[in-house]
Amino acid sequence: MKIIVDTYGADDGIEIPIEGTIEALKEKDFIPVFVGDKEEIENIISQRIDIYEIIDAKDRIDNNEDPVRAIRKKKDSSLVKGFEKLNEDNYSGLISAGSTGGLLASGLFISGRIEGVKRACIATSLPTFENKTLLLDTGANMDCKAEFLRDFAIMGSVFAKNVLHIDNPTVSLLNVGVEEHKGNKVSKETYALLKDTDLNFKGNIEARDLFTGKTNIVIADGFDGNIAIKTAEGIISLLSKEIKNSIYKSLKTKIGGALLKDSLKENLSKYNTDDIGGAPLLGINQYVYKAHGNSNKKAFKSAILGLIDYINTNTIEKIRGELK
Amino acid sequence: MKIIVDTYGADDGIEIPIEGTIEALKEKDFIPVFVGDKEEIENIISQRIDIYEIIDAKDRIDNNEDPVRAIRKKKDSSLVKGFEKLNEDNYSGLISAGSTGGLLASGLFISGRIEGVKRACIATSLPTFENKTLLLDTGANMDCKAEFLRDFAIMGSVFAKNVLHIDNPTVSLLNVGVEEHKGNKVSKETYALLKDTDLNFKGNIEARDLFTGKTNIVIADGFDGNIAIKTAEGIISLLSKEIKNSIYKSLKTKIGGALLKDSLKENLSKYNTDDIGGAPLLGINQYVYKAHGNSNKKAFKSAILGLIDYINTNTIEKIRGELK
The missing domain is CATH 3.40.718.10 (Isopropylmalate Dehydrogenase)
Known part of the structure; x- marks a missing residue:
């Protein structure tokens, strides 16, 4: 299972999502796909993970910008690149501690709403x-x-x-x-x-x-x-x-x-x-989790584990069934 | 200074407003005017206060009724009788632990809104x-x-x-x-x-x-x-x-x-x-305080003391000045 990890968005920097992922790998088996600055990511990982992918993205979407405009303009942002990758086969879910508005806009415009759902929610x-x-x-x-x-x-x-x-x-x-x-x-x-x-x-x-x-x-x-x-x-x-x-x-x-x-x-x-960590973005066609902006690595780890449970239970298919 | 005390409305019964009033009288000088069942009130006071008035009112307005309809129909309710008395000279303020909706409706229809204020608030x-x-x-x-x-x-x-x-x-x-x-x-x-x-x-x-x-x-x-x-x-x-x-x-x-x-x-x-006790109903032409429904006597006492401060500072006159 490949999980896309947005390395931007945590208040305490890109170490948090990466270290949180390393912690989560001790408990569950998955392939992390980091989105962000390739060189910085490699430096932090420093060979502590065997199998992973990196999507190089230099730009980020901040809390204080208009999210819809930002995802249209910032094609090199970690959120846009991450969500686009998520539409490809073999990528199961995405997690980000970034702006709620940015996640929502990316979910709606790149992943798309589940048919019959009027609004996505957290x-x-x-x-x-x-x-x-x-x-x-x-x-x-x-x-x-x-x-x-x-x-x-x-x-x-x-x-x-x-x-x-x-x-x-x-x-x-x-x-x-x-x-x-x-x-x-x-x-x-x-x-x-x-x-x-x-x-x-x-x-x-x-x-x-x-x-x-x-x-x-x-x-x-x-x-x-x-x-x-x-x-x-x-x-x-x-x-x-x-x-x-x-x-x-x-x-x-x-x-x-x-x-x-x-x-x-x-x-x-x-x-x-810290123990709650994350929350699903419900109503879109992909498995997406929002981690808390002020997450520490433990909270980010919990959020990844929550996302994996969410994926494994095939919940989106079941929501589609209920809303038909 | 005469303060009208609604004896109905506290979750724990009419003892709370009466005992709270007796406590407040130890700290501030005022004449309590109790509204409610005359006999029950006399029984609870049992000669522990020298100077007080009672407005006999057998009916009460509950949390679960439509407040506007209730104040129109229940002319013998403690709130309607209390607010009507408050419009007479020499009655300075009113306190009640009763329904917020009932207090608001009584304030708007019996006391009236301050000119220029579109809505009263707590x-x-x-x-x-x-x-x-x-x-x-x-x-x-x-x-x-x-x-x-x-x-x-x-x-x-x-x-x-x-x-x-x-x-x-x-x-x-x-x-x-x-x-x-x-x-x-x-x-x-x-x-x-x-x-x-x-x-x-x-x-x-x-x-x-x-x-x-x-x-x-x-x-x-x-x-x-x-x-x-x-x-x-x-x-x-x-x-x-x-x-x-x-x-x-x-x-x-x-x-x-x-x-x-x-x-x-x-x-x-x-x-x-308990130490907060009460909150003013701002925007109407009279000094009215809402005590918490689950007040104990200490909370009710604090609320009465708050109401007296509110009256003494002539705040309604000053609000009128600001909104002209």
Whole structure:
């Protein structure tokens, strides 16, 4: 299996995707295909991998440029070259920590949308107290119509069944209250559409239940989904800082911290985004994973392993079946 | 100063508003005017307050009913009777832990909107690592136009200056990225409007900075603001549970927890909503505070004290001045 690895896009430089790939190769067998500056890539690998390919690409698409214009103009960018290669036979999937907009535009214009899907979306696995919860969309679509959200629900259900191995996953709509009449225009319309599907729809859910594991799939537009995950990230990093500060206050608290450290780590590590790593771009004709921009090599490794599971379960074929 | 206290609406019953009021009376001098079931109220007070009034109201407006229809039909509800009394001379403010929709509808139809304000909104003080941050709207308006959000920014700035004592408060727009072109249709239009005001506008802010204290005022529509605060609440309660679980794991961790307890409490208590308690309903002609539905008596007390500060600073008059 050949996996295309975009070496640009990680905040901490091209070492992250390459080192993450080297880590992933210790757990799974695949052939990495690195896209980026050939010489730099060779230098970092420095003969630590036997079989790999490189697609030389000197240009990159940044977060602050218009993604559609960028993929049209920057033919030598790692994303454009990577996605073009992905359309060839024998290339199974692509992973990138780069701009969400760039990935989405490349997916839509180079890979193409699955027939019957109105919008592609990003599905993020949330850290939860128990069970598994998938939130989609978390940033691909800003202004959504109700039918886009229904597609997200269908694709999320297929992904949850196949990749996360959840039987008959429950689907909920992110809203400001649990009552059916609550919310904005789009959420009310979406509620009505979801009631009419064969999905295991459980109604509205409030944001405070995103991380309790109360439901398997939460549907939101990309604006709201993004606000939710970034709020959570902010609070988690803030409370970690407060916990550290409360440990480094005195000798007594330092001793307390030493005794508690392993146990705290065990309970809190799942809220660390490193273990989540990546999220699939659902709705396009190819297997594409978005790694977090601020990934470290461990997070990037997790994302590659997630992408391989996604490919192995043949999920895109199953989404096509559901949307026919 | 007479403060009208709605005794209905708190999840834990009418004791909460009454006991919260009794606590607040220990810190500030005011005359409470309780609205609700006269007999029940008298029973709970049981002569612990010397001077108070009661407005007998047997009916209540619930979270799950249409608020506009409810305030038209339920003339004997605590909210309708309370807001009507608030229009009389000598009644300075009203506080309720009841339905946001009911409060908003009562405010709009009974108190009336401030001239020039297109929508009223709820302004919530966030717990932050440092500084003070006010988020508005957090639930009053679901589908907002850009000019509504501009009004929120103006009202939030007046409130921050007067009640929170912040000089030249910074204003940011909640968005999915910091770049000007990011976001949905409404956020792009709002960005353009805010650039054109005299406010200290600092551009977009991502949700992960809501609690860092990076900016004083964050503007969002009521749907997104609500998602953000409820996500934060959810994560805070989840991590508190995980911390507790990691302490109660073994003798060693229990000792660690005992040594660390006070310090953790000192650092984390500000993220407890009890100390925030309430939020003003900005944009109407009367001083109204919304207390949290799941308030305990301490939270309700904090909310009453907040309402009194809000009244004493004559903030509504100043908002009228800014919006002329």
